[in-house]
Amino acid sequence: MPDVKDAPSPNHDERPAPPDMIVLHYTGMQTGAAALDRLRDPASKVSSHYLVEEDGAIFRLVDEDQRAWHAGVSEWAGQQALNDCSVGIEIVNPGHEWGYRAFPEAQMRAVEGLVSDIIRRRAIRLERVLGHADIAPTRKEDPGELFDWRRLAVAGLAIWPDAADEAEAGRLLDPEGYATLARALAACGYGLDDFQATLTAFRRRFRPSSLAGVPVMRDLLIAREIAARWPARLGGAPAA
Ligand SMILES: [Zn+2]
Incomplete structure (x- = not known):
């Protein structure tokens, strides 16, 4: 397991089964600190399992065995409500609304280390490492076109045709x-x-x-x- 800081969020409940999917997001807020606050605020009713800062720091908000609330209305391969089956990773980036920018090297390395660890522990199939936009294309754009999926695939952590x-x-x-x-x-x-x-x-x-x-x-x-x-x-x- 990569070096992870605990930052617990109350926004979770029981899963029906162990996770078999990873969903990558960007935070889409002006700062990582603001995103972390929101993902831990009981009033927001949103969360993720992990948040990866631009400097590569990784925070754990929700235990993987619990259901975090990151995907919303979502669909993949005919299955819906994908919070049930996924581990959600929020990657700090202002996103398209606040000044979308490249994901720094330290952050990409941290994402790779975290995804690699989850894939290995949970035997997740590479085609089930997805972006939020893939599972909610009418509502979401994240992590977006600046996220280097090809690099993730070269590292053996995603698909690339x-x-x-x-x-x-x-x-x-x-x-x-x-x-x-x-x-x-x-x-x-x-x-x-x-x-x-x-x-x-x-x-x-x-x-x-x-x-x-x-x-x-x-x-x-x-x-x-x-x-x-x-x-x-x-x-x-x-x-x-
Ligand atoms: Zn998202």
């Missing part, structure tokens, strides 16, 4: 291609209440330099590769 590293394939998809892409995104695990919101969340992860714009062949190639290599399975159950 080869297709995301290849040259742009800018060919536009026709309406049939949209439907094919929607099916591929669903096979990755994404909810599809709002196709454009889901596509944007997907691009924050895998095409962070191309956030806007209509669906292109590159999106489909990435989604198909993920669905083939890391198909979403309810509860992260091992492959048959």
Whole structure:
């Protein structure tokens, strides 16, 4: 276990089962101290299991065996209310509202150490290390396009499809291609209440330099590769 400071939050309750998912967030507040206060304030009714400061300090707010209140209305692989099954990690960053900025090296190293430890202890599948935007694409943008998911994958802590590293394939998809892409995104695990919101969340992860714009062949190639290599399975159950 990395070096962790206890900063208990009362905002938790019982889980139905041990966690099998990790959800990464940014705090989206002006300072880390303000975020820590809010996540520990009984009136806020929000919390996370961990908070990682920009200098790499890690705080534990809620025991992993308890349910923290970080995900809200959420969906992945057909499962909802993902506080039930996830460990939530808040990464200090002002976010899109207060001046979104790069995640410092010391903070990234701390996140990697923490995620690595949780994955190892709980045998969490790499495709179930997710961003808040992935599981709530119509409401959330965090941890956002500046978070280096490729780096996490290189460290063996997340997925990264080869297709995301290849040259742009800018060919536009026709309406049939949209439907094919929607099916591929669903096979990755994404909810599809709002196709454009889901596509944007997907691009924050895998095409962070191309956030806007209509669906292109590159999106489909990435989604198909993920669905083939890391198909979403309810509860992260091992492959048959
Ligand atoms: Zn969040």
